[in-house]
Amino acid sequence: MAVGWQLRPWRRWLTRAPDPMLREALTFGLGYNATLVTLGATALGMAAGGAGTYLFLRKRALVSDAVSHATLPGICLAFMLMVALGGDGRFLPGLLLGSAVTAGLGLLCVAALVRRTRLTEDAAIGAVLSVFFGFGVVLLTIIQTLPAGRQAGLEGFLLGSTAGMLLPDAVLIAVGGALTLALVAVLHRPFTLVAFDPGYAEATGWRTGGIDLVLMALVMAVTVVGLKVVGLIMVVALLIIPPVAARFWTDRAAHLALIAGAIGGVSGYVGAAVSATAPGLPTGPIIVLVAFGMFALSFLAAPGRGVVAVALRHRRLQGAIHMRQGLLALATGQPIYEALTLRLLTRAGLARADGVATDAGRARAAKALRDERRWDVARSSPSLAGIAATHDGLSEIETVLTPDQIAEIDARIDAPREVT
């Protein structure tokens, strides 16, 4: 295990003053390279969010993990090949090309294991990612013994490193991210179709196998472009977190891709800018953590699907059900034992603490009972049964039926008569 860690006091990091450089970084004021890296990370994040959306919708998010780990042997082999041919092993396009080759190979292995054997996809993914990565580690140790391997810096691809990035590399990443983004935008329709209804897609003339292949190629492209920035272990975060976060905000696939792209883009932009402000703030982890921050926000606060909204809705529903049952109990003179019901009734001024109805309570209870009866009649009436069947039992009858319909129902209920 590791020996000799010297950590800066943890407190100093927490209490550090806000960095004046941050504004500079966010407004592209930190020089040409930092600006390019930031732009590249933004494009990468948007492309990853977009491509990841369709992976997420197909419930295959973790396939990207196999892809990203399978890039390592390719990077190493490309390096060794380029050195053997007498070139500079660190030539980024060459390394990325090599990584794409083994990533593709890894994908084929996953597909073959799932199709040809009875292993499930998760086992296939795990097997491919660990074996390819393990083989990559073997190659890494070989490279370290090569004369040219000492300063290879291939470890930078594990966790990403933008520190020593050269201008052509930054341009490559920016252009790659932009191209992938454009492809996602163009291919939105077939991707959605295949994700939701492969059978229909097939019937209308799309080749689902081919579209899946293109999607995987895009995922591979994002992974490969992202290697240098976020590193191969964390690049899957860019493909997974934005769509998962976006899903909390919308139920529409088109919006999902847009929101995921935006979340990915903001993560890349803010993450790269923040990491440019100080040493010791590596780009990859910061981007991932910014993305997670947005996920956490969506998870908690999104209207509709967010945890808080769901909890509030649950409470409201619970309250409405207790109220209705309580009022019916008051109307029929049954005692109320449920503590929550009683509390809700007393708080609304409809009952006293001992469960006896107040005047207002008796009035509301009588109305609740009458409305119950009205629903009964509605259910047995041929013209209203359709509406009554969709009734949730809680909304007020006046909000569902028109006054005319209610009058029609009331005509069938025996009217109160004078006591004789």
Add this chain to the structure above:
Amino acid sequence: MSADFVALSLPPLVIGVLAAIACALPGNFLVLRRQALIGDAISHVVLPGIVVGFLLAGTVSTWPMLLGAAAASLVAVAMIEGIRRLGKVEPGAAMGVTFTTLFAAGVLLLEQSDTSSVHLDVEHALYGNLESLIWIDAVGWQSLVDPVALAGLPPELGRIAMATLGIVIFMAVLWRPLAVSTFDEGFARSVGLPTGVIGVALVVVSALAAVAAFDAVGSIIVIAMFICPPAAARLVTHRLGAQVGWSLVFAVIAAVAGYVLAGHGPLWLGFANSVSAAGMIATVSGVILALAAVFGPARHRAGQAT
């Protein structure tokens, strides 16, 4: 020669084999329950765990880091379940969100430390340092009965041995409930088995295996051994008992062959240096899986054309 073997090769070999067994055993059930990637997620979050363990303890010692790793894997499992249930997110995506985030946090914490030996440590967490677990005090086979020399065994050996023993006992005791709840959860519940508790226990044991094995051999082996030997065994037999047996055989073969190939293979090919044993063990386990996928007698899905 024998003195060299006992001192240099025997401890890593034994540790590698024990780690492989510790991971392959629970791995069988993870693969059958389609939770194979839990092992992947756990082994990623070990990194933040050891960093936090170190920050809290303030000293470089093994136990706080191991406790931190164990705690982190439990936090990860809780986070995955929380995101999955509360957010209604599919399990794969919930895992992806969780382990990348925790891993990123771990890397950031590490980078906030003085940078001299930091990168090396991330790599250690990934590849382990199996080759360096040597037994300096050994002078030959007779050292195995010499209490003084035995006291100088690498401490990792004792820890992984204890963890492996614990896992074997767990599997032996809970074999039937595990098997029943894995294959037919509805039936298991109807005969009164607490399936939820069993599921959690399996994940906790997997986390224990991952942390103990990580201590000795790094994360790569952990993921490979969780998945490859059980997956290969599943393609060889239809019976659960036989599957577990085969998975152990495959795990041991991978560990031994991987270690030997890493240490001596390059020398046979004329290279001067050995390569990463952890990486080679993972590679060999992959080769075994590939062979099983092509030749395994039980490789086809029920009803699939041969």
